[in-house]
Amino acid sequence: MKKILIIGAGGQIGSELAPYLRAIYGDNNVVAADISAEKCKNLAEAGPFEALDVLDKGRYIDIVRNYKIDTIFNLVALLSATGEKNPELAWNINIGALTNSLGIAKDNNCAVFTPSSIGAFGNDTPKDKTPQDTLQRSNTTIYGVCKVTGELLSDYYFNRFGLDTRSVRFPGLISYMTLPGGGTTDYAVEIYYEALRKGAFTCNVKAGTYMDMMYMPDALRAVVELMEADPKKLKHRNSFNIAAMSFDPEGIAAEIRKHIPAFRLDYQVDPVKQAIADSWPNSMDDSAAHDEWGWKAEYDLKKMTDDMLVKVKEKLAKGLA
Numbered sequence: 001m002k003k004i005l006i007i008g009a010g011g012q013i014g015s016e017l018a019p020y021l022r023a024i025y026g027d028n029n030v031v032a033a034d035i036s037a038e039k040c041k042n043l044a045e046a047g048p049f050e051a052l053d054v055l056d057k058g059r060y061i062d063i064v065r066n067y068k069i070d071t072i073f074n075l076v077a078l079l080s081a082t083g084e085k086n087p088e089l090a091w092n093i094n095i096g097a098l099t100n101s102l103g104i105a106k107d108n109n110c111a112v113f114t115p116s117s118i119g120a121f122g123n124d125t126p127k128d129k130t131p132q133d134t135l136q137r138s139n140t141t142i143y144g145v146c147k148v149t150g151e152l153l154s155d156y157y158f159n160r161f162g163l164d165t166r167s168v169r170f171p172g173l174i175s176y177m178t179l180p181g182g183g184t185t186d187y188a189v190e191i192y193y194e195a196l197r198k199g200a201f202t203c204n205v206k207a208g209t210y211m212d213m214m215y216m217p218d219a220l221r222a223v224v225e226l227m228e229a230d231p232k233k234l235k236h237r238n239s240f241n242i243a244a245m246s247f248d249p250e251g252i253a254a255e256i257r258k259h260i261p262a263f264r265l266d267y268q269v270d271p272v273k274q275a276i277a278d279s280w281p282n283s284m285d286d287s288a289a290h291d292e293w294g295w296k297a298e299y300d301l302k303k304m305t306d307d308m309l310v311k312v313k314e315k316l317a318k319g320l321a
């Protein structure tokens with residue numbers, strides 16, 4: 001990775017991955033691109049930025065050629081709950097972005113990283129310790145349909161053209177920097193803000209709904225470790241299960257109460273999000289990632305909660321949220 005392009009750089013992952021990669025590979029070697037210049041003001045001040053609608057293939061090609069890009073981070077996607085509001089749009093954007101990224105990468109000899117997700121699994125998938133290689137009939141959300149398609153398409157480009165495509169199945173990502181938008185796992189971010197603001201939170205998925213979650217520092221490190229991994233050691237490519245922690249709303253609330261004993265949790269279940277959450281794994285088995293490229297999470301629920309509450313409190317005190 002010498003010249004990197006991040007598309008969707010203003011999103012939940014990109015807004016943190018861009019500065020993370022710039023710190024490792026140099027500000028000028030990481031080009032941030034997003035349809036919204038507004039969302040990328042900080043990124044544009046610190047290094048190269050291009051306004052890009054990824055569906056505009058001509059402009060996308062120009063950017064890759066002008067900067068002599070060798071690695072593309074394809075981070076453009078609508079999340080699971082947003083996708084259900086407009087499935088055609090979600091398909092067009094999520095798959096349109098990936099199709100352009102893979103095609104352009106093939107013609108310009110670039111590696112491609114694309115995030116997959118716990119959403120790539122469905123109701124028929126084993127729920128506990130979900131295996132790396134298992135049934136993936138993820139047909140209850142357009143987001144899941146796009147993720148499974150994305151995994152297959154990325155493997156196809158590797159098998160057929162030798163394109164260096166790599167990917168992880170992210171759990172719900174939790175961070176104090178950029179808020180997620182329209183995901184089913186978003187409650188696990190919002191709960192920290194509301195605990196500090198109001199001492200109470202109304203959760204839109206039921207008690208007992210277990211999902212894999214991960215703290216953003218682990219997620220960012222996973223991306224770099226996978227992209228830097230020796231390709232000879234990779235038996236899988238698209239995509240690796242990676243895991244860090246699995247909890248339900250009661251579990252995260254109990255951890256928060258260690259800091260805010262009076263914290264109150266109640267429920268107002270959103271049936272769309274509940275059905276999505278129910279179709280996803282309770283916890284994934286990430287031993288293939290461990291064996292093939294040494295993956296190991298550093299943050300568990302306790303360590304993440306300690307850090308989240310400090311960081312979100314600072315943000316609220318500064319009026320930044």
Ligand code: SER
Nearest residue numbers: 079080117183184185
């Ligand atoms: N965080 C995503 C969502 O909830 C899952 O990958 O949509």
